[in-house]
Amino acid sequence: MKLIALFTVAAALSAAVFSSVASEAAAPVKADLAKGEASYAGICAACHAPDGNSLIPVNPKLAQQHPEYLIKQLAEFKAGKRENAVMTGMAAALSEDDMKNISYWLASKKATPGAAKEKDLVLLGEKIYRGGIADRQIPACAGCHSPNGAGIPAQYPRLSGQHADYAVAQLTAFRDGVRNNSLQMNQIAAKLNDREIKAVSDYIAGLH
Numbered sequence: 001m002k003l004i005a006l007f008t009v010a011a012a013l014s015a016a017v018f019s020s021v022a023s024e025a026a027a028p029v030k031a032d033l034a035k036g037e038a039s040y041a042g043i044c045a046a047c048h049a050p051d052g053n054s055l056i057p058v059n060p061k062l063a064q065q066h067p068e069y070l071i072k073q074l075a076e077f078k079a080g081k082r083e084n085a086v087m088t089g090m091a092a093a094l095s096e097d098d099m100k101n102i103s104y105w106l107a108s109k110k111a112t113p114g115a116a117k118e119k120d121l122v123l124l125g126e127k128i129y130r131g132g133i134a135d136r137q138i139p140a141c142a143g144c145h146s147p148n149g150a151g152i153p154a155q156y157p158r159l160s161g162q163h164a165d166y167a168v169a170q171l172t173a174f175r176d177g178v179r180n181n182s183l184q185m186n187q188i189a190a191k192l193n194d195r196e197i198k199a200v201s202d203y204i205a206g207l208h
Contacts, residue, residue, distance in 0.1 A: 031067070032097075036105030039098050043090055053112040057165035064111035068154040070103035073181075082181040114161035116206030118198065125203025128196060138191050141200060149207035160207040167201035 041050065044062075048054045052063030062070065076082040077091035094102070116122045130147065132140040141159075145151050149160030159167070173179035174189035175197070189197070 031100045031104035033101065033105045033108060035097075036101030036103070039094075040102050040105055043093070044102065047086075052106045052109045054163065057163045058169065059163075060166045061111055061114075061162055062106045063109040065103075065106060065158050066151060066153045067100070067103040067107040069151075069157045070106060071099050074099040074103070076181050082179060111158070111161055113208045114163065114205040116202045117164065118202045121195070121199040121202050122206070124196065125199035125201070128192075128200045129203050129207075133191075133196075136191050138188060141204075149204060159204045162204055164198075164201040164205040167204050168197055171197045171201060 040052075047056065047059045048062050052061065052065075054061050073082060074091050074094060075096075077084060077087040078094065080088065091099075116125070128138070129141040132138045132143075144156040145159045146156075149158060149162075151158040170179060171185075171189050171192065172194075174182065174185040175192060177186065180186065192200075
């Protein structure tokens with residue numbers, strides 16, 4: 001009986017230890033915002049501004065972006081799945097923890113509003129963003145990126161207030177097959193002409 005009892009106790013302890021280890025392994029590692037800020041300041045701030053609100057139209061605003069999206073992009077730059085000579089070099093030096101820390105720190109920063117500049121194109125941009133172009137099977141951008149451009153966490157990026165120049169460059173890259181890390185965006189952008197890309201990008205810049 002004593003032997004059985006000892007085995008029972010040992011089994012229970014083993015199960016408890018295994019459960020504890022499994023729980024620790026499954027628990028996501030929290031981002032270290034202080035480390036994220038330090039890494040960002042040393043690597044990213046020169047191009048994307050100290051608070052993530054880039055003042056350079058061809059460089060994206062990163063503040064308040066969904067961290068999961070940023071982590072995915074950094075990982076794909078590092079792996080060569082998304083091509084950009086500058087970003088590939090920058091991402092090469094980042095560990096997974098660095099990517100997480102930087103991305104969550106950026107998500108904690110408030111994005112500054114943008115503004116549409118091409119008033120003659122804004123109405124066309126709004127039409128495409130909110131309603132798509134039905135006869136060419138172009139879906140509304142709002143369906144994935146939300147009516148106010150906030151996006152959907154872990155799925156679709158925030159677009160609100162993004163520089164129009166940057167948005168034009170990315171939509172054109174998707175359309176021309178230069179950027180290939182989103183089949184969905186390749187298929188949608190392939191149906192847009194230059195004027196439509198410019199219009200929707202300018203509308204996005206003024207979203208808030």
